[in-house]
Amino acid sequence: MKTFRGLIFPALWTTAACAPFLLLLADFGTDIGFDIRFLSRIFFSALAQSALSTLACFAVAIVPAYYCMGDTRLAKLLRITWVIPFFYPVISAVIAFTLIYGALPSFPRYSLISVVIAHIFFNSPVLVRYLSEAFSAFPRSLRDEAAMSGAGTFARIVYLQLPLALKPLLRGVFLTFIFCFTSFGVVLSFGTLKTSTPEVEIYHALQARSDFPGALAIALIQFALIALFNWAVSALPSYERESEVRQPLRRNVIFAFVSGLWLIFETLIVILPLLYAVYYALSRKPQSLLYIFSMPFNLRFPVLRSLLNSCTISLVCAAVLTILAWLLVSRKRKLDEILVNSLFGLSPALLALSLLYLSIRTGINPVLSLAWGYLVLALPYAFSFFQHHSARFDHTLREQASTDGAGSVRIFYHIEWPLLSPALRSSFIQLFAIIFGEFTISYIFQLPDMFPLASVTAYKLAARRMMVESYLFTSLITLLIIVICAIFVLTPSQTKNRMTNNE
Amino acid sequence: MKPVFAIVLAALLIGTAGSCSKKHDNELVIYSYESMGWIRDSMIPSFEAANNCKVRLVLFEDTAKIVSRLILEKKRPSADLAIGLTPSSLIPAMKEKLVAKYKSPMLDKIKDPSLVFSPDHHSTPYDYGAIAIVYDPAKITPPATLREFCKLEKSIIIQNPQTSSPGTDFLLWTIALYGEDWKDFWREFRGAVVNVSPGWDESFAKFEAGEAPMMVSYATDGAYSMHNYGASKYKAYIPEGRGFVQIEGASLISGCDSPALAKKFIDFMLGDEFQSEIPLNQWMFPVTGVTLPDVFSHAVIPGQSLTIDAQDLARNQEKWLKEWREIMTQ
Numbered sequence: 001m002k003t004f005r006g007l008i009f010p011a012l013w014t015t016a017a018c019a020p021f022l023l024l025l026a027d028f029g030t031d032i033g034f035d036i037r038f039l040s041r042i043f044f045s046a047l048a049q050s051a052l053s054t055l056a057c058f059a060v061a062i063v064p065a066y067y068c069m070g071d072t073r074l075a076k077l078l079r080i081t082w083v084i085p086f087f088y089p090v091i092s093a094v095i096a097f098t099l100i101y102g103a104l105p106s107f108p109r110y111s112l113i114s115v116v117i118a119h120i121f122f123n124s125p126v127l128v129r130y131l132s133e134a135f136s137a138f139p140r141s142l143r144d145e146a147a148m149s150g151a152g153t154f155a156r157i158v159y160l161q162l163p164l165a166l167k168p169l170l171r172g173v174f175l176t177f178i179f180c181f182t183s184f185g186v187v188l189s190f191g192t193l194k195t196s197t198p199e200v201e202i203y204h205a206l207q208a209r210s211d212f213p214g215a216l217a218i219a220l221i222q223f224a225l226i227a228l229f230n231w232a233v234s235a236l237p238s239y240e241r242e243s244e245v246r247q248p249l250r251r252n253v254i255f256a257f258v259s260g261l262w263l264i265f266e267t268l269i270v271i272l273p274l275l276y277a278v279y280y281a282l283s284r285k286p287q288s289l290l291y292i293f294s295m296p297f298n299l300r301f302p303v304l305r306s307l308l309n310s311c312t313i314s315l316v317c318a319a320v321l322t323i324l325a326w327l328l329v330s331r332k333r334k335l336d337e338i339l340v341n342s343l344f345g346l347s348p349a350l351l352a353l354s355l356l357y358l359s360i361r362t363g364i365n366p367v368l369s370l371a372w373g374y375l376v377l378a379l380p381y382a383f384s385f386f387q388h389h390s391a392r393f394d395h396t397l398r399e400q401a402s403t404d405g406a407g408s409v410r411i412f413y414h415i416e417w418p419l420l421s422p423a424l425r426s427s428f429i430q431l432f433a434i435i436f437g438e439f440t441i442s443y444i445f446q447l448p449d450m451f452p453l454a455s456v457t458a459y460k461l462a463a464r465r466m467m468v469e470s471y472l473f474t475s476l477i478t479l480l481i482i483v484i485c486a487i488f489v490l491t492p493s494q495t496k497n498r499m500t501n502n503e
Numbered sequence: 504m505k506p507v508f509a510i511v512l513a514a515l516l517i518g519t520a521g522s523c524s525k526k527h528d529n530e531l532v533i534y535s536y537e538s539m540g541w542i543r544d545s546m547i548p549s550f551e552a553a554n555n556c557k558v559r560l561v562l563f564e565d566t567a568k569i570v571s572r573l574i575l576e577k578k579r580p581s582a583d584l585a586i587g588l589t590p591s592s593l594i595p596a597m598k599e600k601l602v603a604k605y606k607s608p609m610l611d612k613i614k615d616p617s618l619v620f621s622p623d624h625h626s627t628p629y630d631y632g633a634i635a636i637v638y639d640p641a642k643i644t645p646p647a648t649l650r651e652f653c654k655l656e657k658s659i660i661i662q663n664p665q666t667s668s669p670g671t672d673f674l675l676w677t678i679a680l681y682g683e684d685w686k687d688f689w690r691e692f693r694g695a696v697v698n699v700s701p702g703w704d705e706s707f708a709k710f711e712a713g714e715a716p717m718m719v720s721y722a723t724d725g726a727y728s729m730h731n732y733g734a735s736k737y738k739a740y741i742p743e744g745r746g747f748v749q750i751e752g753a754s755l756i757s758g759c760d761s762p763a764l765a766k767k768f769i770d771f772m773l774g775d776e777f778q779s780e781i782p783l784n785q786w787m788f789p790v791t792g793v794t795l796p797d798v799f800s801h802a803v804i805p806g807q808s809l810t811i812d813a814q815d816l817a818r819n820q821e822k823w824l825k826e827w828r829e830i831m832t833q
Contacts, residue, residue: 102714109698109714188701193699193832204665207571207666210574212574356575361578446563446572449559449562462708463705464537464704464708465708
């Protein structure tokens with residue numbers, strides 16, 4: 001019975017992830033053919049680009065990652081940047097880089113190097129986070145103890161430091177690599193036909209050539225590759241640390257300077273569209289500051305509706321995911337981890353089209369299908385966020401409560417929710433930002449009249465040469481996400497009161 | 504439990520908040536691409552009033568996406584009419600049996616019978632225009648022939664023929680010009696390409712931003728420039744005067760719910776009211792003999808119009824696109 005119950009969750013979300021593809025596969029998958037030459041070109045070039053981008057991110061991230069371990073003001077600011085890859089909309093970054101590259105006429109704007117630089121912005125914070133975790137895995141106290149026990153430097157590194165650091169290090173490298181490998185918005189905007197990724201090729205196959213079997217072939221290979229890598233990383237043992245103590249680092253001006261430069265780079269990309277929009281609007285077109293909120297403008301470009309729609313769907317999906325991900329992580333089953341992390345390999349473009357097709361064939365409301373897509377896409381991120389917090393949660397509390405007769409819901413509401421409230425809120429915010437800024441699924445779904453979305457509206461403004469309006473709108477999106485995140489962060493938690501009352 | 508209920512309720516609200524795309528009685532659903540958005544304000548109200556019906560216009564980024572959506576909806580078509588299909592985009596639509604035949608009684612108004620690119624009337628033409636090279640005369644003196652472009656380095660923005668109809672037609676133009684040697688041409692030409700954009704809008708945004716002195720566009724761009732800016736800032740030209748003409752058509756969707764209304768709209772599109780709005784909104788030439796606005800004297804007309812045989816196109820288009828892709832990624 002326990003085994004059966006243990007399989008319900010995996011069965012449910014595997015169905016949720018796979019079901020959309022089954023109908024598409026049934027109707028269009030009979031002609032799947034593997035054009036070896038074409039496929040090997042795409043995958044080799046994507047692997048090369050991802051490897052180069054990951055190496056570049058690693059080189060850029062290593063100093064800030066080390067500095068993050070400290071407790072200085074700069075270290076705290078660096079830790080805030082960890083959310084950038086998850087909250088900052090792709091289209092906003094594309095516009096920021098368009099501005100930068102435009103100011104450098106001799107810079108090769110559409111090239112591998114411009115893609116790598118954009119990837120550094122997006123993905124180096126991921127590596128900073130995980131590298132920092134890897135560095136912290138071996139605190140000074142442990143090092144001192146090992147030295148006192150007679151372990152030499154080599155033995156310390158090979159038998160202690162590396163095993164402790166390996167999983168977070170590889171997890172960071174894996175995530176960075178995957179993000180670069182499945183890159184869509186950046187490669188679509190700055191890449192060339194030679195630097196295409198499987199995701200962009202899936203999009204072209206689906207939307208441009210209506211080549212569904214071709215798209216399925218690419219998606220299957222992508223999924224298999226990523227699942228293999230993910231399995232390898234998941235198979236590594238992870239070591240739980242009892243507490244995360246910020247270590248006082250020795251003062252190093254060079255490290256501080258390099259870390260500061262990196263922080264400036266990350267922050268500049270975030271605020272650049274806003275600065276430019278305000279400058280341009282005030283100096284040339286002052287009325288455009290408010291014009292994007294006017295009725296005539298919104299009839300052409302539904303700015304306000306898209307903001308409302310994106311907020312609504314992001315809030316709901318983030319809430320559902322937060323609870324679902326915690327329930328999965330708290331079960332602590334390897335199968336769950338492997339299955340959920342394998343979702344990283346799902347093609348968002350193909351998932352979107354499969355859900356759209358499901359919606360068309362079955363009459364399911366396309367907005368519900370869209371929400372379904374967001375849930376499937378963001379679940380591995382949610383799981384990843386909670387894995388970190390799960391390591392520090394005392395799971396014996398749940399076992400004791402269960403022994404006392406409390407059901408799952410009561411345990412969650414009276415024990416887990418109060419203790420994990422900061423973690424739940426933090427994950428909720430990041431999930432909200434990820435879904436709000438999500439571009440690929442939103443773009444493929446193409447629901448401009450029924451349910452316009454902010455990221456797609458921003459893209460369309462830029463594509464239609466409404467540059468000032470585009471800068472303003474993307475800045476508005478960024479500010480909105482920051483405000484909503486700030487509300488959640490700054491709102492006092494009521495769980496403290498409830499715990500006090502219960503005591 | 505309260506948070507759970509709130510979440511479920513919100514999810515249900517989302518499910519019902521978005522309006523389902525259920526059709527109303529006497530409703531015509533048209534799929535077209537974004538540049539046709541102008542018909543929403545002027546033509547559609549006129550048609551609705553004359554026919555006591557409701558028209559819903561759904562716009563996609565380009566014709567490739569229209570065809571892609573029609574394929575997905577093949578078993579449950581939502582649209583009644585597709586506007587904007589060119590001879591090249593009609594091919595996959597016919598292969599998938601997405602479009603139905605309709606011979607409009609207004610076909611006699613078309614001034615040039617060669618504009619009827621679908622002999623079986625799977626599509627009714629409503630406008631046409633030549634593909635041209637648009638350039639900034641302040642930055643470059645354009646080459647006299649397309650071959651001479653091969654000597655230039657990073658000078659022109661083109662559209663991806665996989666995703667864009669002007670992109671497809673530019674590729675077909677080179678095939679019509681150079682025949683079997685078109686692949687050799689592209690092997691040399693690719694060095695002159697700054698960027699391969701997904702569509703015309705993206706290309707023009709990059710062109711206006713000064714990323715390249717030339718782009719593939721339409722021969723009417725000079726007229727557009729004069730009408731909107733009072734001056735021909737950018738000029739269009741057709742190398743050697745031998746141009747490729749893009750024709751756009753309207754197609755009845757197979758198995759649609761409102762075929763009668765769709766047919767009436769096709770007839771309406773060939774009427775004087777619709778045709779006279781095409782020049783200053785679509786920046787293409789109307790297929791009937793309506794009077795052109797004065798500003799169209801700035802449009803370039805090819806001395807010789809090149810075409811590709813329809814059967815040849817149907818047989819080889821997919822192969823050509825694949826070969827083009829291979830050349831550009833080598």
